[in-house]
Amino acid sequence: MTEKAEVTPWEVSGDLQETDYSRIANQFGAKLIDESILKEIKEITGEIHPFLHYGIFFAHRDLDIILQNYRKGQPFYLYTGRGPSGNMHLGHLLPFMFTKWLQEKFNVDLLIQITDDEKYLFRDISEQEIGKLTRNNILDILSLGFKPDKTHIIVDTEQSGILYNQAVRVSRHITASTAKAVFGFTDSDSIGKYFFTSMQAVPAFLISALSGKNVRCLIPYAIDQDPHFKVARDVIPKLGYEKPSSIISKFIPSLKGSGKMSSSDMNSGIYLNDTPKEVRKKLMKYAFSGGRETAEQQRKYGANPDIDFAFNIYRMLEHDRKKIEDIYSRYKVGEILSGEMKQLAADTISAFLETLKPARELAEKNFSEFMFNADDFRDRY
Amino acid sequence: MTEKAEVTPWEVSGDLQETDYSRIANQFGAKLIDESILKEIKEITGEIHPFLHYGIFFAHRDLDIILQNYRKGQPFYLYTGRGPSGNMHLGHLLPFMFTKWLQEKFNVDLLIQITDDEKYLFRDISEQEIGKLTRNNILDILSLGFKPDKTHIIVDTEQSGILYNQAVRVSRHITASTAKAVFGFTDSDSIGKYFFTSMQAVPAFLISALSGKNVRCLIPYAIDQDPHFKVARDVIPKLGYEKPSSIISKFIPSLKGSGKMSSSDMNSGIYLNDTPKEVRKKLMKYAFSGGRETAEQQRKYGANPDIDFAFNIYRMLEHDRKKIEDIYSRYKVGEILSGEMKQLAADTISAFLETLKPARELAEKNFSEFMFNADDFRDRY
Numbered sequence: 001m002t003e004k005a006e007v008t009p010w011e012v013s014g015d016l017q018e019t020d021y022s023r024i025a026n027q028f029g030a031k032l033i034d035e036s037i038l039k040e041i042k043e044i045t046g047e048i049h050p051f052l053h054y055g056i057f058f059a060h061r062d063l064d065i066i067l068q069n070y071r072k073g074q075p076f077y078l079y080t081g082r083g084p085s086g087n088m089h090l091g092h093l094l095p096f097m098f099t100k101w102l103q104e105k106f107n108v109d110l111l112i113q114i115t116d117d118e119k120y121l122f123r124d125i126s127e128q129e130i131g132k133l134t135r136n137n138i139l140d141i142l143s144l145g146f147k148p149d150k151t152h153i154i155v156d157t158e159q160s161g162i163l164y165n166q167a168v169r170v171s172r173h174i175t176a177s178t179a180k181a182v183f184g185f186t187d188s189d190s191i192g193k194y195f196f197t198s199m200q201a202v203p204a205f206l207i208s209a210l211s212g213k214n215v216r217c218l219i220p221y222a223i224d225q226d227p228h229f230k231v232a233r234d235v236i237p238k239l240g241y242e243k244p245s246s247i248i249s250k251f252i253p254s255l256k257g258s259g260k261m262s263s264s265d266m267n268s269g270i271y272l273n274d275t276p277k278e279v280r281k282k283l284m285k286y287a288f289s290g291g292r293e294t295a296e297q298q299r300k301y302g303a304n305p306d307i308d309f310a311f312n313i314y315r316m317l318e319h320d321r322k323k324i325e326d327i328y329s330r331y332k333v334g335e336i337l338s339g340e341m342k343q344l345a346a347d348t349i350s351a352f353l354e355t356l357k358p359a360r361e362l363a364e365k366n367f368s369e370f371m372f373n374a375d376d377f378r379d380r381y
Numbered sequence: 382m383t384e385k386a387e388v389t390p391w392e393v394s395g396d397l398q399e400t401d402y403s404r405i406a407n408q409f410g411a412k413l414i415d416e417s418i419l420k421e422i423k424e425i426t427g428e429i430h431p432f433l434h435y436g437i438f439f440a441h442r443d444l445d446i447i448l449q450n451y452r453k454g455q456p457f458y459l460y461t462g463r464g465p466s467g468n469m470h471l472g473h474l475l476p477f478m479f480t481k482w483l484q485e486k487f488n489v490d491l492l493i494q495i496t497d498d499e500k501y502l503f504r505d506i507s508e509q510e511i512g513k514l515t516r517n518n519i520l521d522i523l524s525l526g527f528k529p530d531k532t533h534i535i536v537d538t539e540q541s542g543i544l545y546n547q548a549v550r551v552s553r554h555i556t557a558s559t560a561k562a563v564f565g566f567t568d569s570d571s572i573g574k575y576f577f578t579s580m581q582a583v584p585a586f587l588i589s590a591l592s593g594k595n596v597r598c599l600i601p602y603a604i605d606q607d608p609h610f611k612v613a614r615d616v617i618p619k620l621g622y623e624k625p626s627s628i629i630s631k632f633i634p635s636l637k638g639s640g641k642m643s644s645s646d647m648n649s650g651i652y653l654n655d656t657p658k659e660v661r662k663k664l665m666k667y668a669f670s671g672g673r674e675t676a677e678q679q680r681k682y683g684a685n686p687d688i689d690f691a692f693n694i695y696r697m698l699e700h701d702r703k704k705i706e707d708i709y710s711r712y713k714v715g716e717i718l719s720g721e722m723k724q725l726a727a728d729t730i731s732a733f734l735e736t737l738k739p740a741r742e743l744a745e746k747n748f749s750e751f752m753f754n755a756d757d758f759r760d761r762y
Contacts, residue, residue: 117545117546117549120549120550120553121549121552121553127550157545157546157549159542160541160542160545160546161540161541161542161543161545162542163545164498164538164541164542164544164545165498165538165541168498168501168502168538168573169501169508171502171571171572171573171576172501172502172571172573173571174571174572174573175568175569175570175571175572176557176566176567176568176569176570176571176572176575177568177569179572180568185557186557187556187557187558187561188556188557188558189556189557190552190553190554190555190556190557191552191555191556191557191560191572191575191576191578191579192549192552192553192555192576192579194557194572194575194576195552195572195573195575195576197572198572198573
């Protein structure tokens with residue numbers, strides 16, 4: 001890995017601060033989401049999603065083109081994904097909430113790629129285990145209540161017939177040298193790892209390839225996935241399709257602080273099937289706090305809510321923005337103690353997790369309706 | 382490419398002589414086909430195919446195991462292939478004659494992989510052109526009269542769903558470093574090229590993977606394909622399947638001499654749809670001759686039939702071994718002139734090409750019957 005590549009899809013060096021995010025976005029060639037973009041989104045959708053308002057989705061590539069074209073009546077579609085390397089944390093699920101919001105507000109198709117082949121290549125997990133995780137992860141995602149007619153889940157090993165033929169076209173335009181520079185590979189890495197980015201590029205032009213029309217793609221993803229899509233944006237125009245646009249998030253903070261949530265540490269995140277008791281316990285015991293050492297100091301000096309895990313999660317799940325502002329300022333000045341903040345967050349999280357159950361059960365029944373079917377796209381655009 | 386890698390699937394440096402073949406087989410770790418192997422084949426099949434008799438198929442890996450197991454009643458299957466980079470020469474077709482003989486004598490399934498993805502990755506040919514060549518090449522192969530119930534053609538891009546999932550398993554065990562050493566790749570080569578060998582490895586264990594039984598595979602191929610199968614033999618046991626065995630041929634000499642026939646030179650080979658007139662003209666004009674400069678010298682000193690293109694092709698197509706021996710000795714002592722040898726070869730070739738037509742027409746009608754169908758293998762062994 002070159003010294004500068006602190007963020008690749010498989011490794012993030014150190015905790016990232018606000019300034020790092022701007023610098024990395026800049027370094028990667030992405031633009032920060034500014035007031036004019038927010039204004040345009042609000043004009044189209046009627047609101048600014050909290051994840052935009054709070055800068056969780058903070059950068060983009062060519063999102064302005066997507067919005068301008070949309071206003072002119074030109075359709076686009078959404079594409080995002082998940083590598084099934086473990087059970088899903090709350091931190092893994094939250095970006096899908098934002099994607100669902102985009103899907104509903106713009107009324108567009110959404111492809112969700114489940115990269116089970118990637119996990120087989122990059123992690124020491126058996127095929128059997130990946131199979132189980134794949135189904136569970138899909139159900140976790142669908143527990144947010146995605147609509148089956150516009151949501152199309154692509155499991156790589158189930159759609160490999162379609163994906164591989166397109167990936168070969170991508171792979172012809174990426175040298176080993178590029179893969180090394182962008183992903184930090186060495187000669188000791190497997191040829192499967194080298195090839196994989198070609199598979200992840202495919203959904204970014206797949207609807208165009210299947211429909212024969214050039215439909216733009218907007219990809220919401222966390223910044224660690226940017227290397228894949230930077231390469232994809234270089235290659236896809238060479239195949240005759242539009243460059244995909246992107247909207248890029250920071251990492252959802254892990255329980256123990258900032259940085260990427262680790263899948264190997266059971267206590268680094270809140271699982272979707274954690275009981276209210278477990279949620280409370282994890283928050284109390286592990287959650288990184290922006291509060292003071294003692295209740296007395298907290299009352300005197302107040303907390304830093306911006307780096308406080310409990311406050312951050314609360315902010316993402318609470319719909320009432322006035323309530324959030326109220327909690328923010330009271331926590332900041334010391335009227336709310338750390339433990340109280342954690343209790344409030346725990347209650348909000350547990351209530352949220354409860355809301356997921358009916359949609360998950362429904363998705364379990366109608367599982368196949370959500371699965372990608374190439375024939376759906378032959379005449380769709 | 383390292384200095385020693387004079388033979389890779391995409392490049393052959395210089396003309397190969399008899400001694401080079403032994404040395405390369407040795408260097409690659411293959412064994413020469415010896416009297417004991419030939420004896421065993423004769424005991425099982427009742428005859429020695431001319432391609433074995435004349436040392437065209439000259440080396441092997443673990444062919445003895447295949448034969449021993451076969452005698453004990455353990456089945457195996459055959460796998461060979463073709464990259465559709467151009468129309469097929471006679472030199473491309475002849476190895477399939479030998480494979481057909483093996484298939485019939487041992488009464489076994491044969492997988493024929495058509496690596497259209499490879500040609501897309503390694504050659505500057507459009508997808509459309511490859512599509513046309515693929516169909517034509519398949520018909521050329523089938524013109525030898527393969528039987529549909531035991532012949533299964535795998536076109537990579539048509540079976541990529543099955544192939545990619547298995548290829549990922551292979552690719553996890555091959556490093557970029559190995560690909561560089563074995564195929565002579567550099568960092569400037571595409572990640573598609575790096576990955577491709579994984580696809581070519583799959584048919585060597587596919588029947589085992591599909592049937593759940595461990596069925597051995599015997600792969601007839603020309604020596605330039607050996608790097609692929611050397612790597613495949615290392616990896617396949619790691620996936621829990623038997624190492625494939627192989628039977629390896631020299632290059633069929635090109636019109637202009639030894640070495641690999643070039644697809645880019647229209648006159649380097651005889652095409653299957655060449656008319657008798659064209660065949661005769663190509664032989665007269667281009668065929669590398671083992672004869673002398675003048676008829677007089679030829680009558681006095683005789684020819685060297687072993688390096689003579691016309692004689693070599695004649696030998697491969699003439700069934701009557703006594704006739705061959707007669708021509709050989711008369712040509713060698715100068716009783717037959719170069720032009721006469723060429724005329725005899727031209728007549729034999731044209732007669733042979735004529736025999737291909739009915740089977741080709743039949744294959745065109747029943748094309749789909751020859752195509753690989755995974756379901757055929759679930760309960761076949």
